[in-house]
Amino acid sequence: MNTTAHRTVATEDHTAACADPLGVSAAQDRGALLEEQIAGDPGRFRVLTGDRPTGRLHLGHYFGTLHNRVRLQNLGVEMYVIIADYQVLTDRDVADNLSEHVEDLVLDYLAIGVDPARSTIFTHSAVPALNQLLLPFLSLVSVAELERNPTVKDEIAHSRQSSVSGLMFTYPAHQAADILFCKANLVPVGRDQLPHLELTRTIARRFNDRYGSGSVVLPRPDALLSNAPLLLGTDGGKMGKSRGNAITLAAGADETARLIKGARTDSERHIAYDPAGRPEVSSLLLLAALCQDRTPEEVAAGIGSAGSAALKRTVTEAVNEYLAPIRSRRKAYAADRGHLRAILREGNERANAVADRTLGEVRAAMNSDY
CATH class of the missing domain: 3.40.50.620 (HUPs)
Structure with a gap:
């Protein structure tokens, strides 16, 4: 390889590494x-x-x-x-x-x-x-x-x-x-x-x-x-064990409903999946979608202009239904x-x-x- 070509390859490698350091x-x-x-x-x-x-x-x-x-x-x-x-x-x-x-x-x-x-x-x-x-x-x-x-x-x-x-x-x-x-x-x-x-x-x-x-x-x-x-925490920040913003697998249905009810959303009534522009609403839509094996867009379309209260009800029902068998097994093993x-x-x-x-x-x- 000649010197010019070597410098070109080295420059390309360095540029790629900087663009994707991890x-x-x-x-x-x-x-x-x-x-x-x-x-x-x-x-x-x-x-x-x-x-x-x-x-x-x-x-x-x-x-x-x-x-x-x-x-x-x-x-x-x-x-x-x-x-x-x-x-x-x-x-x-x-x-x-x-x-x-x-x-x-x-x-x-x-x-x-x-x-x-x-x-x-x-x-x-x-x-x-x-x-x-x-x-x-x-x-x-x-x-x-x-x-x-x-x-x-x-x-x-x-x-x-x-x-x-x-x-x-x-x-x-x-x-x-x-x-x-x-x-x-x-x-x-x-x-x-x-x-x-x-x-x-x-x-x-x-x-x-x-x-x-x-x-x-x-x-x-x-x-x-x-x-x-x-998935964001209920406060809109990173979900974490010690931050009080996460729904644990061990949480009961009532606790789950309370946490989701208090989750941060925004003032727009029409519900849409927009992770960049509306991260908190989009995270809730994504959570419901994962529990229901649907896309976030499908969940959002079902809610439409019913507002954040309807969004939270949808998410609560989806999460509690999904976690019900996991919670049941956990309770049995805990005995x-x-x-x-x-x-x-x-x-x-x-x-x-x-x-x-x-x-x-x-x-x-x-x-x-x-």
Whole structure:
């Protein structure tokens, strides 16, 4: 390649990187191919996904990630679901009500259809070998790489701590250990999580290059980019567990009606789906549409000029009807807390067996299996 051509290609690459700094376009293209491969041979894939136990899961979680987990599980993909209890401490001084929150996550998982016979549900803190991977992984990344991770920057900006702990900067490497301990080769993520996964891929590549002696010890997992719709909270802001603006899966019908009744809309009487111009109204239309398997435009057409009160009644009916069987199952599972702990014990045992094998392979590659 001549110098001029080389400069042209470099300029084009730089321009593309600036236009799409998170690599979203590439992940979307790769995701379409992955979906075809999953449909053809789901057994070749192993997924790692999970949540931090900081409160009950809500409809944003459900339509964002939970529904997709059940879909992949039912297709035959091997699923590991981590309850990341240690990661609660990354942005909090104290992990309040941790045991209750862990059990609430298990309840939500079971209620939506996660099957512990086909999906391994486990807690981060119960798998010591997983955490031992953190040290060699940290040796493979620089402080600068950890500091410039955009997700870490965002977590620091919204941290509840009076000062940021060292644990915050290890967050990306900790997530790499979560993913690689079970040799997951597929990780469903949102756009904001792509930098974390890219660092996981970097850690796996560097480990293989440094210690693999030509073999692949750790896989480089692919991102399965979520096409999840953006649902706003009832206050028009980002939906969150601690913001008081979310409808949880555990909420009753009356509580759901109260929350939706108080949701922010606008003064226009005619209801139309316009995410850019009318985000709050559009988010409610989208929520009803997801629950009714319709388009937001169809829901809006049915309401017409009846105003926001009719919109809220439509959404309330749609959400309560959709959540009724999930709530019923959740109530039944909640009656036997011992069963929840048994599921965790069994999941922890399976996860430990996998983590021990992976750690053994890592130690052997590093010549430290003495």
